[in-house]
Amino acid sequence: MNLEELEALKSESLEAVKAAADAAALEAVRVKYLGRSGTVTAVMKSLKDVPPAERPAFGKAANALRQAVEAAIAERQAALASEETASGPAFDYTMPGRWSESGSLHPLSMVVKEVARIFSRIGFTVADGPDIETKFNNFTALNTAPHHPSMDQSDTLWITDDLLLRTQTSPVQIRAMLARKPPVRIICPGRTYRRDTMDATHSANFHQIEGLYVDTKPVSLADLKATLAYFAREMMGEGIGVRFRPHFFPFTEPSVEVDFTCHVCGGKGCRVCKQSGWIEVAGAGMVDPRVYRHVGYDPEKVWGYAFGFGVERIAMIKYGVPDIRYFYENDLRFLKQFR
Numbered sequence: 001m002n003l004e005e006l007e008a009l010k011s012e013s014l015e016a017v018k019a020a021a022d023a024a025a026l027e028a029v030r031v032k033y034l035g036r037s038g039t040v041t042a043v044m045k046s047l048k049d050v051p052p053a054e055r056p057a058f059g060k061a062a063n064a065l066r067q068a069v070e071a072a073i074a075e076r077q078a079a080l081a082s083e084e085t086a087s088g089p090a091f092d093y094t095m096p097g098r099w100s101e102s103g104s105l106h107p108l109s110m111v112v113k114e115v116a117r118i119f120s121r122i123g124f125t126v127a128d129g130p131d132i133e134t135k136f137n138n139f140t141a142l143n144t145a146p147h148h149p150s151m152d153q154s155d156t157l158w159i160t161d162d163l164l165l166r167t168q169t170s171p172v173q174i175r176a177m178l179a180r181k182p183p184v185r186i187i188c189p190g191r192t193y194r195r196d197t198m199d200a201t202h203s204a205n206f207h208q209i210e211g212l213y214v215d216t217k218p219v220s221l222a223d224l225k226a227t228l229a230y231f232a233r234e235m236m237g238e239g240i241g242v243r244f245r246p247h248f249f250p251f252t253e254p255s256v257e258v259d260f261t262c263h264v265c266g267g268k269g270c271r272v273c274k275q276s277g278w279i280e281v282a283g284a285g286m287v288d289p290r291v292y293r294h295v296g297y298d299p300e301k302v303w304g305y306a307f308g309f310g311v312e313r314i315a316m317i318k319y320g321v322p323d324i325r326y327f328y329e330n331d332l333r334f335l336k337q338f339r
């Protein structure tokens with residue numbers, strides 16, 4: 001190899017370094033010229049065969065070649081590295097975005113929140129009670145006769161002779177009245193349990209929202225009706241009808257069942273409302289004097305009403321859910337519809 005060829009090799013190798021598009025290509029160039037059997041390495045090895053007279057000049061040129069290629073590679077390496085950090089790692093903008101899902105409230109939680117908001121605007125606060133209740137709070141203080149069928153093993157999940165999974169949120173009324181003097185104006189959302197077999201409208205674990213208003217001034221059935229009519233309009237929209245039907249509950253006298261106009265037919269009568277035009281949503285009534293006595297209130301000096309809604313029932317009406325089991329199956333196709 002003569003000096004001219006050396007010069008040619010230099011421009012060829014420097015071109016190759018410049019053309020290397022990424023780290024892998026640059027490494028290939030390095031191996032080609034500076035590797036153990038690389039072209040530049042071969043030139044260095046051939047130095048000993050150069051005639052002694054030419055050796056100094058050739059050696060100098062060969063060294064310059066090697067240093068130039070090494071320097072060019074180092075420079076290109078640095079350039080490639082800074083290109084990568086400037087634009088982040090190589091990124092394909094046509095790739096679909098990384099997909100992340102955010103959770104949302106369960107429809108039953110949405111109903112509870114909405115009910116609490118509506119009642120809070122007319123002075124009700126949220127009270128709480130445990131799922132495991134005493135027989136006294138769940139039955140006795142609520143004036144349930146000692147051998148009432150609701151206390152039967154076949155309806156109530158008993159834990160001991162005195163403890164049970166509450167069958168209703170009504171025991172929170174007792175807790176609230178035992179804890180404070182009237183006026184008491186509370187709602188209480190919570191889980192309730194019964195020994196029911198699951199079907200489209202029954203579940204062994206469901207939710208209720210209890211309401212209680214007791215005051216030291218006269219409170220009447222008309223107040224109860226006005227309150228529930230207000231609630232119905234706020235929850236279901238204008239145009240909803242509310243009706244009371246006489247009923248019996250041990251803890252209220254008089255007692256009523258509360259119906260809303262059927263959401264499906266608007267009151268004309270259909271399969272969902274069994275042609276009646278009405279859907280039952282709550283039990284209610286004026287608090288029975290015997291309940292007041294159990295909590296140490298003087299029945300001659302207090303007046304009040306109570307009501308208990310089924311949360312699932314309201315959710316089914318409001319959102320048009322045909323089967324109560326959907327609420328518990330955690331099927332995302334169902335739950336995502338409430339985002």
Ligand code: DAH
Nearest residue numbers: 168252283284285306307308
């Ligand atoms: N606890 C009753 C039930 O589970 C519902 C109920 C009826 C609650 C009348 C009340 C009430 O507060 O006054 O069927």
